[in-house]
Amino acid sequence: MKRKVRSKHNRKKQSKRGDVQNWFLNVAIFCLAVIIGGFIYSTGKRMNDNLQKVMLSTAETMSAPENPFSNIIIEVLNGTEKPGLALEFTNYLRQQGFDVIASGNASRSDVPQTILIQRADVPEKLSSVNATLSLDSGRLYDEKDPSLQVDMTLIIGKDYNTLPVYSKIQSIKEN
Template sequence: MRSWPKVLMFFAVAISSACGREEQPPPRRIRVEVLNGCGEPGLAKEVARFLREHGLDVVNGEGSNASHFNFLESIVVDRCGDLEKARYVAKVLGIRNCIQQIYEEGYHIEEVTVVLGKDMVDKVGGR
């Protein structure tokens, strides 16, 4: 029975440590490209602003349009070979789709591309 205080103390410290943890900072400055893939006016601009507020470097101004507007779900694309950066951006935006598609030729400034789908319209409206 004398071990109970030690066990309780251990759990109290473990719970206190877990609750007191701060969210991990981004893995250095991340250069992000934001593309509107659903055609909703102003969506890329709003998401670009949100990302900047969270310390991310949006490299294409207020966002641009994707090659088409048929994206139903948003997707985050790793462009530089560091999937951790893409996963961080996906977490900030609440996007579950994250893939790796590295540019083969030439230099591109963006490390991560976010293509906004129709699912993001409700998310942004609710912020």
């Protein structure tokens, strides 16, 4: 009979130990849950703050006035033997707000007159560029070529120094 009592007593002790262990485990799990919850909250708050900063900086950037010529893509080619002429015209056109993506020498260096070639089907862009360059209508050509990925090609000819725009280019170059 004593053995049975002892085993009941041992079971009570073991169950009390188990209850204490379970209680400590539950407290530990609760503490870890609070720590993890705090970490998630803190990380989420930081991410939200950063998102608001990005949104504010984007809003400031987007509010800047847009250049009406920035969507007109031009390539400038020098059809003369004068070095640096394409760069002079490129700098002028960029100063006016055009997007000049290529500048270099034409396949020939004996082009008699300056011409503006429309490469994309956008006549309003041609008129905008020509308003800046002041070329007569005989110098405007329509040779569409979407593979070039430009709206216009300006080929500077030997008559560059007689163009009305060239005096403006020279005054910029001197300043």
